Amino acid sequence: MWAIYVGEYLAAALFGVLILERCNMGGTGSVITWLAAYPGLFFLALVICASLYCFIRAFFRKPVWPFAIYGSLVCLMGTANFFKLFYRTEPLVPYDLFNVGPAFAIAGNMSMRLTRGLVFNLVFFVLCLLGLWVLFILVYPPAPPRRWWRFALMLLLPALCLYSLTDVHRLALFGAEDIRYDQYYNYQINGFIVSTLMNLGDSRVQSPRVYNYDEVAALREAIEEARNPLPLGSPKGQPHIIVLQMEAYADPRRIDPRVAYALDPFSPLAPYESKIQRFHTLVSTIGGGTSNTEYEFLTGFNLFYCPMGVTPFIQYMNQPRPSLASALTEQGYTSVAVHPHIGRFYNRDAVFPKLGFQRFVTEEEFVGAEHIGLYISDDTFGGKIVEIFEEERANGPVFIYGISIQNHGPYFDPDVRREYPVELNGGLTLTDAQITELETFGANLYDSSVMLANMIQYLSTVDEPILLLVYGDHQAAWLWAMDGPGTPDVELNRYSTESFYWANYPLANEHRPVVGASVLGTQLMRKAGLPLPLYNKGIDLQSRELMAYNVAITVENDGSLRYATRERLEAYLLLQYDRMFGKNYLE
Numbered sequence: 001m002w003a004i005y006v007g008e009y010l011a012a013a014l015f016g017v018l019i020l021e022r023c024n025m026g027g028t029g030s031v032i033t034w035l036a037a038y039p040g041l042f043f044l045a046l047v048i049c050a051s052l053y054c055f056i057r058a059f060f061r062k063p064v065w066p067f068a069i070y071g072s073l074v075c076l077m078g079t080a081n082f083f084k085l086f087y088r089t090e091p092l093v094p095y096d097l098f099n100v101g102p103a104f105a106i107a108g109n110m111s112m113r114l115t116r117g118l119v120f121n122l123v124f125f126v127l128c129l130l131g132l133w134v135l136f137i138l139v140y141p142p143a144p145p146r147r148w149w150r151f152a153l154m155l156l157l158p159a160l161c162l163y164s165l166t167d168v169h170r171l172a173l174f175g176a177e178d179i180r181y182d183q184y185y186n187y188q189i190n191g192f193i194v195s196t197l198m199n200l201g202d203s204r205v206q207s208p209r210v211y212n213y214d215e216v217a218a219l220r221e222a223i224e225e226a227r228n229p230l231p232l233g234s235p236k237g238q239p240h241i242i243v244l245q246m247e248a249y250a251d252p253r254r255i256d257p258r259v260a261y262a263l264d265p266f267s268p269l270a271p272y273e274s275k276i277q278r279f280h281t282l283v284s285t286i287g288g289g290t291s292n293t294e295y296e297f298l299t300g301f302n303l304f305y306c307p308m309g310v311t312p313f314i315q316y317m318n319q320p321r322p323s324l325a326s327a328l329t330e331q332g333y334t335s336v337a338v339h340p341h342i343g344r345f346y347n348r349d350a351v352f353p354k355l356g357f358q359r360f361v362t363e364e365e366f367v368g369a370e371h372i373g374l375y376i377s378d379d380t381f382g383g384k385i386v387e388i389f390e391e392e393r394a395n396g397p398v399f400i401y402g403i404s405i406q407n408h409g410p411y412f413d414p415d416v417r418r419e420y421p422v423e424l425n426g427g428l429t430l431t432d433a434q435i436t437e438l439e440t441f442g443a444n445l446y447d448s449s450v451m452l453a454n455m456i457q458y459l460s461t462v463d464e465p466i467l468l469l470v471y472g473d474h475q476a477a478w479l480w481a482m483d484g485p486g487t488p489d490v491e492l493n494r495y496s497t498e499s500f501y502w503a504n505y506p507l508a509n510e511h512r513p514v515v516g517a518s519v520l521g522t523q524l525m526r527k528a529g530l531p532l533p534l535y536n537k538g539i540d541l542q543s544r545e546l547m548a549y550n551v552a553i554t555v556e557n558d559g560s561l562r563y564a565t566r567e568r569l570e571a572y573l574l575l576q577y578d579r580m581f582g583k584n585y586l587e
Contacts, residue, residue: 004140008063008132009050015128016049016074017042017193019121023078024091024192027117034191040175045193048165049074051158058154061143064133071125079118081192087409087477090286091187093199093309166200183308199308205316205581206305206566208574216578216585223538232508232526235465238332238397239505239528242385242459242468245294246378246448247407249472250497252438255481258428259438262421265445268453272502277509280496283517284550287409287477291346294403294473296517298323298355300539301580303518304551304564305573317351322579324521326356327533328399334358334392338385339403340366340376357401361388372447373416373440375405382451386458393464407444409476411437418443434480441476456502465505467528471520472497488561491552501527514555516548518576534586538575546572 021031035042057066081092144150164170168178176194179186187195208215233239251266253259269276283293284303292303295312299321306312320326325335336359343349343362352360363369363376366384370377381404392398410416412433420443422435430438452470459466475494496514501507507527515523522536522543532540548555549569554562562568578586 008067009053009057010046011128012053012067012070013046013050015071015125016052017045019074019078019125020049020081020192021045022117022121023082024085024187038175038189038191041191041194044165044171044174044176045191048162048193048197051161054154054158055162058151061146062136063140064129064136067132068129071129075121075125078121078192082115082118085184086479087287090288090477091183091192091195093183094196094307096309162197165197168198171198204307205577206573207581208577209570211574211577211582213583213585215574216582219538219574220534220586223534223541226537226541229526229532229537229540230508231529232510232523233467233503233505233529234508235467235503235505235529237465238530239465239467239503240389240393240397240462241328241333241399241524241528242389242455242466243297243399243401243524244385244452244455244468244470245290245297245401245403245473246452246470247290247404247473248409248441248476249404249407249445249448249470250475251445252441252476252478252481254493254496255475255478256428258424258426260423260425261442262423263446265420265442266449266498268446268449269456269500272453272456275502277501277507279499279512280514281471281499281517281520282492282495282514282548282550282553282555283472283474283497284495284552285474286494287474290403290473291348291351293517297471297520298325298401299580300324300518300521300535301576302516302549302569302572304549304569305576308551311346313346313348313351316580317347317354320354320356322535323355324524325352325399325401327525327536328530329356329358331397331530333397333399334395335399335401336361336388336392337401337403338381338388339363339405340369340381340384341405372406372444373418375408378404378406378444378448378451379454381406382455385455403473404448407441407448411440411444411476416440420446430480434478437476437478459502460504462504466503467505467524468502469499469520469524469527470502471499471517488553488563492555492561495550495552503527512547513559514548516543516550519543519548535575535579538586542572542575 018028018031021034022028025031025034053066053070056070057063060066077092084090084092084096168176171194172178176190176198178198179189190198284296285292289311291311291313295301296303329335335357337352337357338361339348340363343360343364349360349362361384366376366380369380381402385400385402388400389398417436418440420439422438422442424430456468459468475497481494499515519539522532522539525532525536526540545557546554547557549564552564554564554568556562575586578584
């Protein structure tokens with residue numbers, strides 16, 4: 001009898017490892033290679049899956065229903081991980097549970113199809129379930145009577161096992177490597193199962209090691225004693241401010257210089273280069289998660305201190321929070337957010353008012369809008385920005401925060417395909433689908449640059465001081481660029497987006513080639529010549545010590561790159577935590 005039960009648990013564990021790691025690594029052959037290279041991690045994955053099955057099995061006396069529930073859960077997680085890897089080159093992480101709504105909202109535009117591997121998983125699951133049902137009918141002994149102590153043990157022991165294995169140091173005993181700074185390779189090396197458990201052990205916002213009034217008071221004193229940052233712009237009065245967060249406005253040639261375009265997609269801006277200040281924004285997301293870049297820019301809170309996979313607009317914005325918008329509103333600005341998509345996506349319709357925006361313009365106000373591919377065109381988006389600016393400027397200084405969408409993926413879908421000649425150099429070979437992606441992406445980038453050039457041309461006619469900031473929300477997810485483990489240099493290119501300032505008044509140049517998204521709002525206020533609130537003075541003070549950082553790397557002031565660590569960034573947490581999650585002692 002015990003041999004039958006041991007076989008049931010072992011088979012369930014093997015099923016879970018095979019399905020989850022096949023979806024994670026791309027096939028059975030890759031799983032076998034991983035097993036041979038990391039037998040300790042394979043054994044650990046078996047223990048984790050057996051513990052999960054045991055926990056579910058405790059509620060049933062017969063095996064068919066618990067395996068059906070367990071197997072469905074395994075197939076669902078594996079499939080979700082497969083599609084997220086495919087579309088964003090990021091694995092499924094525990095906090096994605098809170099992102100189900102946005103994922104379903106965008107899934108209809110992603111041309112999601114069942115692959116041969118996913119069909120194999122489903123067929124294999126059904127066959128295992130049928131086989132277990134036959135074995136239960138023919139072989140299984142009668143179910144033992146329910147005993148409370150047996151039920152308690154079947155819940156307690158696997159729960160303790162799973163909880164104890166969330167500790168990274170214990171996982172290291174089996175060969176696990178703590179490489180959470182790069183979740184793609186974390187999941188490729190440690191496997192989906194071990195990596196998921198590793199991430200569960202880090203599922204809360206980091207808090208300072210010491211957090212109390214006295215600590216923040218000392219920090220406040222240090223900020224007040226520091227020299228005030230010099231303004232980086234000299235407008236005559238408060239300038240109008242337009243910020244455009246452009247969808248995937250990033251250069252794939254930074255990822256691999258062997259990629260080239262016959263026509264530079266940024267060339268429409270060439271006539272205005274003499275007044276443009278270019279730099280790169282270091283963001284904390286790749287291929288998606290647009291609202292996370294909005295959160296960093298508007299609040300000044302760096303996502304390094306958040307759990308991997310979190311979407312702050314969904315998890316944390318349950319009450320009003322101070323932001324760039326609220327700070328500018330307090331200084332007399334009319335603050336307007338514009339996004340040519342569904343207002344409820346990423347919960348923006350509820351979040352933007354809590355961040356201090358007085359108006360939020362969504363796709364409902366883009367009547368008769370031109371679409372390119374699946375989304376409202378950048379040309380239409382730019383026209384709406386100008387229209388709103390003309391409506392509001394008579395009431396005083398205006399802050400418009402626009403979030404474009406035309407260049408959203410997928411780029412390989414035949415229904416959105418566009419021609420834009422791509423050249424491959426240095427022996428680089430790509431599939432037809434990958435070349436299609438680059439062509440469609442390049443055409444969209446060119447459209448974005450045309451719109452921005454037209455925007456600058458229009459703003460040049462405005463007789464009041466005006467400041468324009470443009471930056472990309474993230475780099476696209478390029479599967480052809482994921483061949484080897486990431487280095488700090490690779491991560492810098494993957495997380496950097498194209499950015500620039502333009503103004504119709506003199507701007508000083510800090511000669512800062514990389515700016516973190518969480519610092520960009522503070523720098524914007526300096527470019528506008530505006531007084532900085534105490535919090536932004538603190539952010540500016542931090543930025544003098546470290547050029548930029550995000551969830552993966554730090555860019556030191558001398559330009560050197562390192563992986564981001566708690567030890568390196570602990571000193572900057574207190575200010576940000578107090579503002580966003582603490583008691584706001586600073587104020």
